[in-house]
Amino acid sequence: MATTVTNTASNSASDIYASINASSSSSKSSTQDIQNRFLTLLTAQLKNQDPTAPMDSSQMTSQLAQISTVDGIERLNKTLQSLVSDSQSAQSLQAASLVGHGVLVPGSAVTVSNGVGGFGYELAEPADTVTATIKDANGLVMRTLNLGSADSGIQLVPWDGKTDAGAQVVDGKYSVSITAKRGTAAVTASALSAVVVSGVIRTGTTMSVEAGGAIHALDDIKGIV
Secondary structure, three states, X not given: OOOOOOOOOHXXXXXXXXXXXXXXXXXXXXXXHHHHHHHHHHHHHHHOOOOOOOOOHHHXXXXXXXXXXXXXXXXXXXXXXXXXXXXXXXXHHHHHHOOOOEEEEEOOEXXXXXXXXXXXXXXXXXXXXXXXXXXXXXXXXXXXXXXXXEOOEEEEEEEOOEOOOOOEOOOEEEEEEEEEEEOOEEOXXXXXXXXXXXXXXXXXXXXXXXXXXXXXXXXXXXXXX
């Protein structure tokens, strides 16, 4: 008499498999839930497999690898979320620590207070000569500063608040432009404003500071003075 092996759990396994597929497409199902369902299905398949035609081990290995990949991706996502959260907290502390301190940000404004002022500049490469030209609100040249040679990077420049003729300027807003040369070739130079941070602003995940009457991203801060 021939022996007939009946797969009594085939329907059950099919139901579980369908359930796994549904769970995989649902954002509400966790990886752990999918793993549990997969192991239940695998156990049912192993227990009820036909001894004369056992399961293909390569398919089983592939399925296990897929589940492991899903689990690894979920763990990676959690790690990245934790890193982003830590980064945002660090940015908040960094921004808060700047309140009341002077910083250098891109801009040409120069503020004279109590008879003195200051500004900065950034060079893309070393220069043999650097010149700063300070003008008033009407565009009249107040002072021309020959700053000599400088390396690439950021430099801070104090201004005694006096004109080329030696007269003291009034407190207020002025502007500065920077020119730089290396030999006869022009060097890219950018003016930087020296402003005081008065507040911190958070928009979503972005941290900014309020300084000099304007909003500046943390990445725009070139230096602390």
